[in-house]
Amino acid sequence: MRFDVLTLFPEMIESHLQYSILKRAVETGIIDVNTVNPRDFTLDKHKKVDDTPYGGGAGMVLMPQPYVDAYESVERQENSITIMLSPQGEPLKENLVKELANYDQIVMLCGHYEGFDERIREIIKPREISIGDFVLTGGELPALCLIDAVSRKIEGTLGKIESANDDSFADGLLEYPQYTKPRNFRGLEVPEVLLNGNHKDINEFRQEQSLKRTKERRPDLLY
Numbered sequence: 650m651r652f653d654v655l656t657l658f659p660e661m662i663e664s665h666l667q668y669s670i671l672k673r674a675v676e677t678g679i680i681d682v683n684t685v686n687p688r689d690f691t692l693d694k695h696k697k698v699d700d701t702p703y704g705g706g707a708g709m710v711l712m713p714q715p716y717v718d719a720y721e722s723v724e725r726q727e728n729s730i731t732i733m734l735s736p737q738g739e740p741l742k743e744n745l746v747k748e749l750a751n752y753d754q755i756v757m758l759c760g761h762y763e764g765f766d767e768r769i770r771e772i773i774k775p776r777e778i779s780i781g782d783f784v785l786t787g788g789e790l791p792a793l794c795l796i797d798a799v800s801r802k803i804e805g806t807l808g809k810i811e812s813a814n815d816d817s818f819a820d821g822l823l824e825y826p827q828y829t830k831p832r833n834f835r836g837l838e839v840p841e842v843l844l845n846g847n848h849k850d851i852n853e854f855r856q857e858q859s860l861k862r863t864k865e866r867r868p869d870l871l872y
């Protein structure tokens with residue numbers, strides 16, 4: 650899977666890939682992340698990427714030329730999708746993450762400041778995706794969330810593919826509680842059923858706990 654990220658702050662993307670599971674995925678070639686900086690495509694000597702909004706109002710708007718030229722410089726593979734990270738987008742859910750994991754290339758547009766000149770959307774026609782109903786200063790953190798969530802669906806990224814099968818949302822429910830050593834910590838015991846090696850009982854217990862948790866915390870997931 651190849652990710653191409655259009656961003657004015659490429660270090661924000663690169664720094665996140667230096668740790669843990671994503672670092673290993675990059676090293677083993679399971680994912681390949683490239684950044685393109687629209688500032689490198691500006692035509693004026695001040696390398697200006699934004700300007701004040703027509704009609705007035707606060708903040709700065711990203712100009713179309715650097716973004717569109719940066720976008721057109723990205724070499725496109727056959728099975729590729731372009732995504733704009735924006736609070737106005739379709740909410741990112743586990744099913745969408747799975748769908749995106751089927752592409753060979755994901756091109757992402759990260760904005761900053763007040764957002765994009767509308768003509769960037771009109772020309773590039775990206776699929777617009779949001780990681781939640783809140784506004785951030787830039788699209789880089791959402792892009793990283795997407796890279797992270799999609800990467801862990803790709804075979805070979807996680808140690809065992811089973812570790813993704815038990816995730817929250819994998820079966821539409823929240824994950825059951827997990828325990829590790831010691832058996833007693835500050836008087837709190839690990840549930841007995843997890844210690845007796847009876848896998849039928851263990852599965853039943855976990856299924857019950859998943860359902861209980863989902864009912865309490867996210868009843869919206871059940872209907």
Ligand code: 4GO
Pocket residue numbers: 734735736760761762763764765778779780781782783784785786787788791
């Ligand atoms: C995406 C981008 C929030 C999200 C963003 C989100 N804020 N909820 N901010 O996924 C254009 C300028 C959008 C800043 C960007």
